[in-house]
Amino acid sequence: MTSLQKKLNQLIGRSKLSTVLIAPFVLQIVGAVGLVGYLSFENGQQAVNDLAYQLMTKTSNLVDQHLDSYLATPHLINKINANAIKLGQLKINDPEATGRYFWKQQQIFNVSYIGMALPNTQFTGAGTWLKGQGMTIDERSARIGYKNNVYSTDSQGNRKKLVYVYDYNPKDEDWYPKAIKSKKTVWSAVFNWDETPEFVAIDAGYPVYDDRGQLLAVLDVSLLLSNISQFLGKLNISPSAKVFIIERDGLLIASSNPEKPYKLVNDKAERLNYLNSQDPLIRATAAHLNQNFGNLKQIQKRQQIEFKFKTSGEWVQRQFVEITPWRDKYGLDWLVVVVVPESDFMGKIHANTRTTILLCMTALAIAVLIGILTARWVTNPIVRLNNAAKEIAAGNLEQKVELQRGDELGELGESFNTMSDRLQASFNEMRSLNTALSESQAQLAQYNLTLEEQVERRTQELIHAEKMAALGQLVAGIAHEINTPLGVIQSAIGNLSVALNQSMQQLPPLFHELSPERLAEFFTLLEIARQSPTTLSTREERQLKRTLKQSLAASGVENADFLADNLSKMGINANLDPIMPLLQSPERKSIVQAAYTLSAVQNNSQNIKLSVERAARIVFALKNYARQTPTGEMVKASIADGIDTVLSLYHGQFKRGVEVTKTYADVPPISCYPDELIQVWANLINNAIQAMSYRGELAIAISQKDSGVAVEITDSGSGIPPEIQERIFEPFFTTKPLGEGSGLGLDIVRKIIEKHHGEITVASQPGHTKFSVWLPIG
Amino acid sequence: MSSQAILCVDDEQIVLWNLRDQITRNFGDRFVYEVAESADEAWEVIEDLAEDGVKIIAIVSDWLMPGTKGDEFLIQVHDRFPNVVTVMLTGQADREAIERTYQFANLHAYIAKPWDETTLMDTIRSGLEKLNS
Incomplete structure (x- = not known):
């Protein structure tokens, strides 16, 4: 199992059952809804892009067409007028006639101005430019002393009265020298009208020559560019979209923004660079284009770009930009720029996204609700079973779980109830068994107690028997010892x-x-x-x-x-x-x-x-022995006297067969229970004699050692095998045939020595067995 | 010199001298009287007598002696000389040992110390009569 699986199992193992059931359910729904929402958003975005570019292209085309037709008109008028001059229909030297002619022509084409200048600076024209006068006819001629008179007109084009006089030499205009110089129809530079600087216009100049090539006149049609702005303003692209036209040097020609494409500097109009537009979007676009292309002259074909821009009060969003170069055969070279903020299209998309999110939330809520209900439906019986199991674990065995269900959980509940019943039955059985066991145990304890008492009693009996045996042996020896001299x-x-x-x-x-x-x-x-x-x-x-x-x-x-x-x-x-x-x-x-x-x-x-x-010696020893009645108190006694008493009493048992060597140092009497010590010496000496089969050497040494008395009893018997040396002090251990010895002799010896806080050790090899007893002087 | 001997075995010399005197007094020079302080010595005596052509007819033995005990000794004697009259004379003896001797050494009599001379002599006499009959 990988560590990941382990961790997952741990995580799941720690969670509650309902969580485990709900979480995957919710996760699935969140995943599915989120994925659908994300995809729909992405699709929407793509659609927006497509739509934006389609719209911009359409707009650009529309502007192109408009510009084509609008800017073709002046040249058409000039051509018509040139033909009229050549055909003699238009008398160039008759200011009255030409004035009316241009007035009539204005009724058809309604351009800003139609006029004609002669090389002698005569000039006639018609146009709507003087405030409150409607369409006026202008004349500069010899007959009025080369002043510029402006006449108001009636509905038939007749001059009504002189309304304005000003000084104006047509040769000073851009279009006049340009037309003469190029000898063909030309566009003037874009300029502001002198008298009405708010009129940004462009003039189409057309030189007319006679058959000899003599200049007859220069025809002029002026177009107000504000009309283009009006057109652009009327284009209903999208709420925030901007369309503007610039020259290659960045000066604004027209803009859908209702602003003046100029500014006044010292009462003189100066054209506006698009970088200085009042509209922030145009300004941002200008900055971006300058940054993106460096020189606008490089743009040779339609470009589509995007940039990010934050309009006031809105968040940063994408701006779609389409730049289309527009040219005509007379030298105009402009750029049509359409800017559309993404938000114009995203409104719907965002609305859709909101709807999607709302739907997701609703679906999620419903899913969680259903999940909880399902989980509860599944876990409720399990929780009840769990509680019941806990109760059972706590010892409360009478548990029943009624689930009323036919599914697996129902079966589990039934199984649980069966199990509970059986458990209870088993428990009752166990309890009764336990009671019986307790009784048995009590009985056993009773038996045990009795047994212990019996063992204790039996041990006492054995100890007593051992004493009696020792006494019997002693008495037998004494009997023999007395009877022999008596005999x-x-x-x-x-x-x-x-x-x-x-x-x-x-x-x-x-x-x-x-x-x-x-x-x-x-x-x-x-x-x-x-x-x-x-x-x-x-x-x-x-x-x-x-x-x-x-x-x-x-x-x-x-x-x-x-x-x-x-x-x-x-x-x-x-x-x-x-x-x-x-x-x-x-x-x-x-x-x-x-x-x-x-x-x-x-x-x-x-x-x-x-x-x-x-006999007297025996009686004396016996008297010594008998004097050692147990008093329960320690008395000072000589160890040598005790050993000699025993030797005297046992004398008959070894007689000449055993050579006794006594090496007694002068030691002080010790605090002891003399009767018990005599039992010790009797046991050890008797054992030694028996080990030698009543023939050999018995050495008894008494010496002072440390703050006590050491007694060594050595016999020349066959010795004690090493494997039983450690066991000889154990109670009931005996090498004698069954029934001859209780096996308690050395055990009693050890107990007596321990009672005296002494020590007893044995060292044995064949022919030399030594029991060493050490007793404190006390 | 007689060709029949009565042997007394006891680890107490004093007992032996007394026994010899009593038996000598009662039986006179009818028999040879020998004493031994242990079973081993008793066997030496038996061998010595056999060399001289003297036959043991009765043995009076103590029970508690160093080395071989009286019962054992009498049983050994009985094995070699089944007709010898055996008497156990002892101040103290194991009851089992006595019974064993009765069974395996055909013990004629057991007499406790201190003994009465007449009783002992009558016992030896009755043993010898049984032998002769």
Whole structure:
């Protein structure tokens, strides 16, 4: 998707539905109407152009024709008059006749003036120029002393009376010398009449010669150019159009503008340049032409140009200009200029444009209205559906949308209602499910609570069981430790009594029978036996027995086996030479028997003593242990005492199989719960002994470390595999077979140490497992 | 010298001396009497006696000893010498261990420490009579 599409989608997505529906509708109509309006305007413009140029061309042609005919007339009159002279119909030297003739001729042609000058300055003519006198006849002749008399006339052309006299020499006029000079019909320059300067005129001069070529007269017809202006003024081109005629030097000949084509300077009339026209449009056109062409003489054929000009009170608008050169065969070379403002034609066009715009607006308004209605018709149900959906979203599920329509929106409404119903049903179902779930949850929580209580109780039971197990083990050990010396004492007492009885029986006959030498040797034997070490191991005793037997046999003593057996029991390993005679005597068996019996008395007494000491030691340890009743308060206690108590109580469990090395530094007593710490030592020592299978080395070290006491219990057992080292302090973790250990021992140890703010760590490798406990002195 | 022996096994020497005295007193020179402080040593004794052509007929063993326990030892003995009379004499023993010994070592009797001399001797005697019958 392009970014443009994205932006468009975003724009549409943000707009309201009704806007989206109306906007394209309005856009279409605005586009169509605007296009039609623009095209019609353009067409109108084109038509205006065409029309303007057609009109101007037509006007120019009309002016051309008028000029052709109007300016041809003087020459025609001159020709007629020349012919009349040649035919003798017009007597040039009869001023009366020529005056009437010209007066009559004026009735036909009605030009400004018709006259005739002779080389002797005689002049006659007729024309309407003197104010209030109508057509007058002018005469200058010898008979009136070459004055210029003006006579009023009646309706028949008869002179009525002299009304005006003035001084006028026809030879001074432009047309006279010009005509003589060119010897043919000519145009004078445009000029103002002397007597009536408002009369701008042009004269056609015509020289008449006799057969010999002598100049007879010069004929003259004067044309007032104001007549051309009047003609131009009457041309109904368009309201503001201007037509004017200029000479190539820019001097105005005639203009449709009702202005005087001259101005007075020192009471003399001066012709007006079109640049100085009073009419702003003519002036603007003049400026534009001068600027456009530079020199008007360059214009050789019809030109059509346009320029922009702002007439007062109007806006800047186009001005159509057509310039047509006009010439005649007698030397006139003028330009006919038609200027038409566009506004003359645009009025209608503008009116049309206004109508178009109005129609556009109306169409637009209707379109928007229809669009709004349509959009509303389409969006209303959607808005209602939307509101209903919002209500549902807000939790108000009982929504119904009644659209009463058969189209797709109607179907949508029905679908919506169905959906709403189902949603409500689902919601109700969900609510009931939720309620059930809440109940279940509550129940579950209850179960959970019960379960937690049970777990807690069970854990307490297990901890208790662990304590009981430890206690049971302890009690068993103690029972064994006590029972053993008791058993020894009991049997020793029996032995003693038996030995005494036997001695009582054996000794008197022996003393009676033995010679004094043998008797001395007997006492020597007893002394040797008394001094013999009593702590021979069974192995050493067996070895001794073997040695004695060989030695006796080597000495040739009989009953060596019996003798060696009893002597070894007595622990006699000394030189037998001093008693050899005794051993070789015939009474040797009864002698050695008696000696053994007597030494048994000694041995048993010794055993009773040892056993009593042992029992006393156990009782002392037990007393120590029992004294550690939980008080709930920390007391100062020696760690070494606690460990020794445990060692004493467990002594029976390792006995000779375990070599205990104690390295106790002199450490101060610490604040602790002694009973709990004893449980720690009992657990650790018991574990160590079990790990060694009751055989190996147990090292216990106590030292001061930082502000606490460090205890290291090291055994030479098989060690703890690395993968379970981290788990051994977890509750219920055990490597013992199911049912033999709760797995709580080390967990309890850890808890007790934590309670003392101490630390316990383990480092183990086969043959060397060390539990390190650190406890603050507190 | 007798060719039959009674062996006492206990990790307490004092116990062993007492036992030997009591048994010697009661049975006289009918048998050879040997003592051992552990199961391992007991086996040494058994081997030594076998070399001398002396046969073990009865064993009195403690239960709680370093190394091999009494029940285990008696079961091993029973495996090799099924006819030997076995007596367990102990101050403390696991009930399961005793039952195991009854089952696998054909234990003749279990006697708790401290023991009564007459009872022990009668027990050994009854065991030996059963053997001879």
